[in-house]
Amino acid sequence: MxxxxxxxxxxxxxxxxxxxxxxxxxxxxxxxASVATLIxxxxxxxxxxxxxxxxxxxxxxxxxxxxxxxxxxxxxxGLFVYTLISRTGPLGGLQLLFTVPAIIIGEVVLIVPIxxxxxxxxxxxxxxxVRKTAIAxxxxxxxxxxxxxxxxxxxVAAAVIAAFGRVVSEVGVATILGGNAARFxxxxxxxxxxxxxxxNFALALAxxxxxxxxxxxxxxxxxxxQGGGPD
Numbered sequence: 001m002x003x004x005x006x007x008x009x010x011x012x013x014x015x016x017x018x019x020x021x022x023x024x025x026x027x028x029x030x031x032x033a034s035v036a037t038l039i040x041x042x043x044x045x046x047x048x049x050x051x052x053x054x055x056x057x058x059x060x061x062x063x064x065x066x067x068x069x070x071x072x073x074x075x076x077x078g079l080f081v082y083t084l085i086s087r088t089g090p091l092g093g094l095q096l097l098f099t100v101p102a103i104i105i106g107e108v109v110l111i112v113p114i115x116x117x118x119x120x121x122x123x124x125x126x127x128x129x130v131r132k133t134a135i136a137x138x139x140x141x142x143x144x145x146x147x148x149x150x151x152x153x154x155x156v157a158a159a160v161i162a163a164f165g166r167v168v169s170e171v172g173v174a175t176i177l178g179g180n181a182a183r184f185x186x187x188x189x190x191x192x193x194x195x196x197x198x199x200n201f202a203l204a205l206a207x208x209x210x211x212x213x214x215x216x217x218x219x220x221x222x223x224x225x226q227g228g229g230p231d
Contacts, residue, residue, distance in 0.1 A: 021191075022206050026214075029187040032100060033168040036107035041160050044112045048119025048159070049149065063120075069113035074172030081106040082176055098179035103187075106173035111163035118162060122155025123148060158225045165218040169211060 051063065083089050085096045085105070096102040130151050149156070171189035178185030180194060188207045195204040 019203075019206065021203065022210060024183070025186055025188045025191045025207060026210050028100070028185075029168055029189070029211075030214075032103050032107060032174075032187065033164055036104045036111065036167050037160060037164040039104070040108045040111045040115050040163055043108070044115030044159075044163075045119050045156055047112075048116040048156075049123050049145070051116070052120045052123035053145065053148070066113050066117050066120075070117060072110070072113075074110060074170050075176065077110045078106050078173040078176030081109055081173070085177075097177065098181060098185060100178070100185055102177040103174050103185060106177045107167045107170065110170065110173055111166055114163045114166060115159045118159030119152075119156050122152040122159065125155070126152040154225055158222055161218060161222045161225060165215060165222070168218070169215055 051059065051066075081102070082097070085091045085094065085102055087097070096105070126148055130148055169189060171187075171193060174180075174185070174187045174190050175193070178187070178190065180186050180190040186194070188211050192204045192207045192211070195201070195207070
């Protein structure tokens with residue numbers, strides 16, 4: 001018990017004194033999560049809207065694959081991307097393995113299905129009368145689509161926030177593709193695993209505290225956005 005209390009006290013000291021290691025890992029994690037989420041949103045939001053608004057042969061199969069991808073283990077995603085960017089892979093010449101861009105690519109692959117599926121659900125739930133009303137008022141096809149998007153914007157925003165939360169707390173992809181290299185690719189989650197293995201519980205708990213605080217903030221924002229903003 002005393003060991004735990006000492007570790008907690010030391011962890012609090014590291015946070016209060018703005019320990020360089022803690023905030024280096026936190027900053028890198030936030031950078032990776034932000035860039036990956038932005039890229040995934042650019043890809044996933046239009047795809048989700050397309051799936052919600054269009055009917056085509058094989059759509060049910062596409063949706064099934066998409067929903068299955070939501071449950072992919074992160075290590076499997078990391079392994080898949082690893083085979084693409086390793087020296088013997090088709091993208092090996094780019095020398096991306098064990099770099100921050102490699103982690104970002106893996107995270108994008110991980111969360112594109114999340115943003116796509118959640119956006120599809122949000123847009124599909126939007127009242128179909130919105131589109132009909134917009135067209136009746138003289139809106140063109142693109143204008144009507146934009147109106148539908150605006151009506152479902154809170155659901156789309158919630159999808160992006162959920163994806164960001166998934167990335168910032170992820171460890172499998174970051175470990176496999178980043179290699180957990182100090183000062184280069186180490187993130188909060190990989191640093192926690194490493195420091196626990198090394199017995200450095202104070203730093204692990206400090207990073208865990210920062211990660212929990214960040215996760216709580218993301219969930220509060222998620223609930224706020226899902227509720228459509230302030231009452």
